[in-house]
Amino acid sequence: MSWWEALAVFAAGIGAGTINVVVGSGTLITFPVLLSVGLSPLTANVTNTLGLVPGSFTGAWGYRAELKGQRRSLLILGSASLIGALAGALLLLVLPAAAFKAIVPVLIALALVLVVVGPAINRRVAASGKVRDPERPGPGLWAGILGCGVYGGYFGAAQGVLLMGLFSALSLEPLQRLNGYKNVLATIVNAVAALVFILVARDQIDWLVVLLIAVGATIGGVIGSTVGRRLPPPVLRAVIVVIGLVAIVKLVAFP
Numbered sequence: 001m002s003w004w005e006a007l008a009v010f011a012a013g014i015g016a017g018t019i020n021v022v023v024g025s026g027t028l029i030t031f032p033v034l035l036s037v038g039l040s041p042l043t044a045n046v047t048n049t050l051g052l053v054p055g056s057f058t059g060a061w062g063y064r065a066e067l068k069g070q071r072r073s074l075l076i077l078g079s080a081s082l083i084g085a086l087a088g089a090l091l092l093l094v095l096p097a098a099a100f101k102a103i104v105p106v107l108i109a110l111a112l113v114l115v116v117v118g119p120a121i122n123r124r125v126a127a128s129g130k131v132r133d134p135e136r137p138g139p140g141l142w143a144g145i146l147g148c149g150v151y152g153g154y155f156g157a158a159q160g161v162l163l164m165g166l167f168s169a170l171s172l173e174p175l176q177r178l179n180g181y182k183n184v185l186a187t188i189v190n191a192v193a194a195l196v197f198i199l200v201a202r203d204q205i206d207w208l209v210v211l212l213i214a215v216g217a218t219i220g221g222v223i224g225s226t227v228g229r230r231l232p233p234p235v236l237r238a239v240i241v242v243i244g245l246v247a248i249v250k251l252v253a254f255p
Contacts, residue, residue: 005037006212013213017055017220021062021183022228023243024160026052026220028250030213031157039206045092046204048213049156050194055217055224056187062225063180070177073137074184080142081185084149085192092154092193093201105248107151107162112241117169141170145185152189153196160186161243168237175237179228 001009012033016026027048034044067074144166152159160182167178197205231239 001037001208006208008033009037009209009212010216013051013055013216014220014223015216016052016213017059017217018224018227019220019243020052020055020160020186020217021059021221021224022179022231023239024163024182024186025158025243025246026055026217027155027157028246034209037209039209040204042092042201043204043206045155046197046201047206047209049190049197050205051210051213052156052217053187053190053194054214055219055221056183056190058218058221059225059228060180060183060187062222063176063183063229066174066177066180066229067184070181074181076137076142077145077181077185078188080145081149081152081188082192084146084151085153085189086196088150088153088155088189089193089196090153090200091150093196105252109248110165112161112165112245116237116241138170141166144170148185149189152186153193156190156193158243159189176229183225 009030012030016030018026019029020026030048030052031044034048035041039047145163148159148162148166151162163182163185164178167173167181168175171178173181
């Protein structure tokens with residue numbers, strides 16, 4: 001790898017770490033860069049997942065104030081992410097990528113619809129008097145998080161958009177707290193998938209690239225948590241929608 005290629009990977013790590021914390025979809029930055037420097041699709045996917053773990057952690061840590069008192073909810077939802085990530089990572093190693101990637105744009109589009117209409121859904125639920133207990137996430141949300149975990153363990157691009165779509169429609173928590181949830185769950189998914197890859201597919205890991213992405217993503221995680229926590233809910237929703245649309249275009253036009 002040349003020095004400028006290494007610099008490009010490092011910069012992509014910073015960008016991905018920042019966007020992952022604010023919205024999600026950082027993989028849409030790093031993955032193409034890794035392909036452009038000569039990594040195979042499988043090696044790029046596995047290596048990218050490992051490299052983004054530190055950035056996910058620093059981003060989640062940056063939202064610790066918003067997550068104070070949410071241990072029960074995080075344990076319940078985290079169990080779904082853990083199981084899903086394990087299944088998704090194993091599927092990556094046995095299934096052709098095209099089998100799953102074909103439905104990714106549809107999933108992201110659905111998530112964006114949920115992000116936009118989520119507040120209206122929540123207002124209607126609140127008006128009906130059937131307010132969900134934020135400390136006891138419902139089975140529908142748990143199942144949705146499980147599905148996002150499978151997707152995140154398999155590929156990961158825009159899993160944050162999918163998570164925020166689910167939260168917007170099925171949770172009454174403030175948006176910034178939900179973004180904190182998203183960062184914790186994404187950290188769990190990335191960490192579990194990374195562990196599976198280390199144990200089962202270490203021959204597909206480029207450790208120099210992992211290091212470059214990890215350092216960049218850690219810096220990006222700090223930047224993202226600083227910026228993201230200051231965005232008003234309408235602005236944050238707009239950012240989510242824009243990033244999601246870019247993700248759809250990129251996945252459809254440049255598969």
